[in-house]
Amino acid sequence: MATTMVKENNSGPAQLLGPESAFERTLYPYVTGTSVVALKYKDGILMAADMAASYGSTLRYKSVERMKSIGKHSLLGASGEISDFQEILRYLDELILYDNMWDDGNSLGPKEVHSYLTRVMYNRRNKFNPLWNSLVLGGVKNGQKYLGMVSMIGVNFEDNHVATGFGNHLARPILRDEWHENLSFEDGVKLLEKCMRVLLYRDRLLWFELNSIDSVNGPLV
Amino acid sequence: MSSIGTGYDLSVTTFSPDGRVFQIEYAAKAVDNSGTVIGIKCRDGIVMGVEKLIASKMMLPGSNRRIHSVHRHSGMAVAGLAADGRQIVARAKSEATNYESVYGEAIPVKELAERVASYVHLCTLYWWLRPFGCGVILGGYDRDGPQLYMIEPSGISYRYFGAAIGKGKQAAKTEIEKLKLSEMTCREGIYKVHDEAKDKAFELEMSWVCDESKRLHQKVPDELLEEARSAARTALEEMDAD
Numbered sequence: 001m002a003t004t005m006v007k008e009n010n011s012g013p014a015q016l017l018g019p020e021s022a023f024e025r026t027l028y029p030y031v032t033g034t035s036v037v038a039l040k041y042k043d044g045i046l047m048a049a050d051m052a053a054s055y056g057s058t059l060r061y062k063s064v065e066r067m068k069s070i071g072k073h074s075l076l077g078a079s080g081e082i083s084d085f086q087e088i089l090r091y092l093d094e095l096i097l098y099d100n101m102w103d104d105g106n107s108l109g110p111k112e113v114h115s116y117l118t119r120v121m122y123n124r125r126n127k128f129n130p131l132w133n134s135l136v137l138g139g140v141k142n143g144q145k146y147l148g149m150v151s152m153i154g155v156n157f158e159d160n161h162v163a164t165g166f167g168n169h170l171a172r173p174i175l176r177d178e179w180h181e182n183l184s185f186e187d188g189v190k191l192l193e194k195c196m197r198v199l200l201y202r203d204r205l206l207w208f209e210l211n212s213i214d215s216v217n218g219p220l221v
Numbered sequence: 222m223s224s225i226g227t228g229y230d231l232s233v234t235t236f237s238p239d240g241r242v243f244q245i246e247y248a249a250k251a252v253d254n255s256g257t258v259i260g261i262k263c264r265d266g267i268v269m270g271v272e273k274l275i276a277s278k279m280m281l282p283g284s285n286r287r288i289h290s291v292h293r294h295s296g297m298a299v300a301g302l303a304a305d306g307r308q309i310v311a312r313a314k315s316e317a318t319n320y321e322s323v324y325g326e327a328i329p330v331k332e333l334a335e336r337v338a339s340y341v342h343l344c345t346l347y348w349w350l351r352p353f354g355c356g357v358i359l360g361g362y363d364r365d366g367p368q369l370y371m372i373e374p375s376g377i378s379y380r381y382f383g384a385a386i387g388k389g390k391q392a393a394k395t396e397i398e399k400l401k402l403s404e405m406t407c408r409e410g411i412y413k414v415h416d417e418a419k420d421k422a423f424e425l426e427m428s429w430v431c432d433e434s435k436r437l438h439q440k441v442p443d444e445l446l447e448e449a450r451s452a453a454r455t456a457l458e459e460m461d462a463d
Binding site: 090094097100101103 | 289290291292293314318322428439440
């Protein structure tokens, strides 16, 4: 780590903190996933994402699972830097492990996991070293449905339907028009397929995977 | 059995003339005075049981856990000073998670036992640190199958197919020796553990790691525990009737 004077060079936030800090922060994402779309339906949550990880404009990895089940009650979908997503999965793995080890009949639900992720993302952003992801967290616990989103700067909110990246611009208008309470499973799937088709035309998706979670069966693909 | 180690028992860093470290032996006595803890290795897994003597009628049943999960695939049952036991469990948990974050797989039970044993032994080497007053039965299920280890306050750890510590350890050991463990499944094992732990006014805590629990360490499901309890009660009555 060299100590040099901070030069008056306006090439991004990295320079403001000295050259040695440049080694410790995420500046650009490299291998990225594109949009994730999710909605609440009658019995739970439906989430869809494609199985591609791009390296710039090249479709580099074609069977990447960008959605994972967390504990017994939640589904996490991520867009953005895949390696950061994998790191988040490691944090959550440890979180769920410690929760399971209590063995007391309680388990972390989607609201709790969402809150944890928000804290992690926001704290990283404050250190100028963000996890470059937009996360969608959905789940059902004790019959209560929950669907939320966390962005890489820690902005978080809860809604009946969420999308990340391009999905926000292409899919959410469709969802705003056509979503209603008590969507059946089939209707929900059809709606998501409609969204994914639009994303296919505009965002070059390859093929996608659909995940659903409801109070009876827990996560299933 | 009790010999007064006058003068040689003041510190754990003093040997007696006949080569014993009395402080460690006294620590073992703390274990002997606690409720019985039993572990058995069956054909398809491990069953552990703890006899929790009820200190007060106002205690909530289900509180004061003596069996703790150390990782997904293993657990520890503690006998002796409960607070010392919590420290050992915390250390074991941290060793297990550390191993997994470095090597990417669940810690082999043998490795975990060695690490815990060396930690317990550590506390017998310095005069400013007292030995742990608890014995631990560690059971886990890894690639080499189910394994059971017992770690004593001296830091010794051995692998067993049946182990017991605490007040009723002699009686429990005799009963365990009668069992044909290699042929039993964990379900049957639970009945036997309950049999041995019979005593007045206690709460039984049991856990297992076996194929049936998908190789995860967890509390024995309540219905199974109830069945075992009623079976043990009838067995007890038969015994008393003689």
